[in-house]
Amino acid sequence: MALPWIEKYRPKSFAEIVNQEEAKYTLASWICLKFRAPKEFCTRWAKKRDKEVAEAKAILLAGPPGVGKTTLVHALAREIRYELIELNASDVRTADRLRQVIGRGLRESSLFGFEGKMVLFDEVDGLHVKEDKGGLEEIIEIIETAKIPIIMTANNPYDPKFRPLRDISLVVNLKRLSEEEVVEVLRRICTSEGAKCEEEALRSIAKSSMGDLRAAINDLQMYLSGGRRILTLDDIKRVGERNPQLSMFEILDRVYKARWFDEARAVSFNPSFDWEQYFIWALESIPVVYKDLEIASTAYDRLSKADVFMGRIKRTQEWELLPYALELALGGVSQIKGKPRLPPFIKYGFPQRLLLLAKSKEARRRRDALVEYLAQNLHASKSVIKSEIIYVLSALSKNNQSIIEKLSKALGINAIDIKSVL
Numbered sequence: 001m002a003l004p005w006i007e008k009y010r011p012k013s014f015a016e017i018v019n020q021e022e023a024k025y026t027l028a029s030w031i032c033l034k035f036r037a038p039k040e041f042c043t044r045w046a047k048k049r050d051k052e053v054a055e056a057k058a059i060l061l062a063g064p065p066g067v068g069k070t071t072l073v074h075a076l077a078r079e080i081r082y083e084l085i086e087l088n089a090s091d092v093r094t095a096d097r098l099r100q101v102i103g104r105g106l107r108e109s110s111l112f113g114f115e116g117k118m119v120l121f122d123e124v125d126g127l128h129v130k131e132d133k134g135g136l137e138e139i140i141e142i143i144e145t146a147k148i149p150i151i152m153t154a155n156n157p158y159d160p161k162f163r164p165l166r167d168i169s170l171v172v173n174l175k176r177l178s179e180e181e182v183v184e185v186l187r188r189i190c191t192s193e194g195a196k197c198e199e200e201a202l203r204s205i206a207k208s209s210m211g212d213l214r215a216a217i218n219d220l221q222m223y224l225s226g227g228r229r230i231l232t233l234d235d236i237k238r239v240g241e242r243n244p245q246l247s248m249f250e251i252l253d254r255v256y257k258a259r260w261f262d263e264a265r266a267v268s269f270n271p272s273f274d275w276e277q278y279f280i281w282a283l284e285s286i287p288v289v290y291k292d293l294e295i296a297s298t299a300y301d302r303l304s305k306a307d308v309f310m311g312r313i314k315r316t317q318e319w320e321l322l323p324y325a326l327e328l329a330l331g332g333v334s335q336i337k338g339k340p341r342l343p344p345f346i347k348y349g350f351p352q353r354l355l356l357l358a359k360s361k362e363a364r365r366r367r368d369a370l371v372e373y374l375a376q377n378l379h380a381s382k383s384v385i386k387s388e389i390i391y392v393l394s395a396l397s398k399n400n401q402s403i404i405e406k407l408s409k410a411l412g413i414n415a416i417d418i419k420s421v422l
């Protein structure tokens, strides 16, 4: 099963993480000063004695995408043999949910001889402070009271709304990787994949990645997909200097017309590949491409299985399942026994579901404004407004035009538009 290379080559130890020495020293020092950690690890990495490190209640790793924030925390957990409880913004959506997940993680005893537990809040800047009611406060509360290491990551923690989080944490900045460092990692991957990669080709990939190692590794895997063993600068020029940002029409075309499984699968390495969009488009394009009912139903079956995997990955963060989901959704939809020869030009339609959403966008915006206004003024949650109040209001306003006029005035939206969403 082909694992994405960013997972296959994810560093397992501190030493394997390229650059980021400052971050490694700070993180290790904090752990060694405040928690239990193996002596050899502390001797090697805990080089800081600053007061601010010793006093930090939590660590906030900040830096651009793909420079090793998440990898650093995973490697740390492994080095000190701690079990990692990993949370992302969707787990933190409400304080209750967060308490539930953390509580369960901390209550359950560790198997496999872990020495302790630690928590990673990945991408805390993905929290929508306003909607994620109580999520931020709850993280702060957990940090204040926790007896275990709590580490967060963020691309941009400098937004004023995260001020309270910054105030109780030590912000550790990770550096953007240099072109040279990116080339070095790519070169190592080429060697272990048994591929001959021209130095200039790797340099070109590194240059366009702008220090994002994840993007660079994904690009390399895309260029070497389908079992290719040689990569030259010409190959890269042919495909396009920067990764081709494929439109959804091109993505579908590549999937359906792929000659072999890996070729279809390679579409996912394209930086513009968006799983959720692909799903919507594939769902509607299957009957356009496969006229034969049996073939179409096999394709649907595989797509739906992929969706089950994706749902499970989102819920449980079991990323090891990702290759299975992608292979079913791409290779599985593309390579079906008895599939007829496809015509050179297929008219993929723009999905009806997306069209409908686009058409109703303005109406939804007005409705959202109304819901927001009512929620604030009636001190009720948005879901109560949507499920109950709106209907009452709609019924009342039928015989009482003044309600509409008052709302129209308060919201600055004309009365006809208000009426249309009630």
Ligand SMILES: Nc1ncnc2c1ncn2[C@@H]1O[C@H](COP(=O)(O)OP(=O)(O)OP(=O)(O)O)[C@@H](O)[C@H]1O
Pocket: 005, 006, 007, 009, 010, 011, 016, 017, 018, 019, 020, 063, 064, 065, 066, 067, 068, 069, 070, 071, 072, 153, 154, 155, 185, 213, 214, 217
């Ligand atoms: N400093 C590094 N050394 C070696 N490999 C790295 C480094 N940074 C990133 N990588 C590679 O890139 C992949 C992505 O890295 P990681 O998930 O840690 O990025 P990140 O900084 O957390 O990015 P994001 O903010 O987008 O989540 C890793 O699986 C690893 O293969």
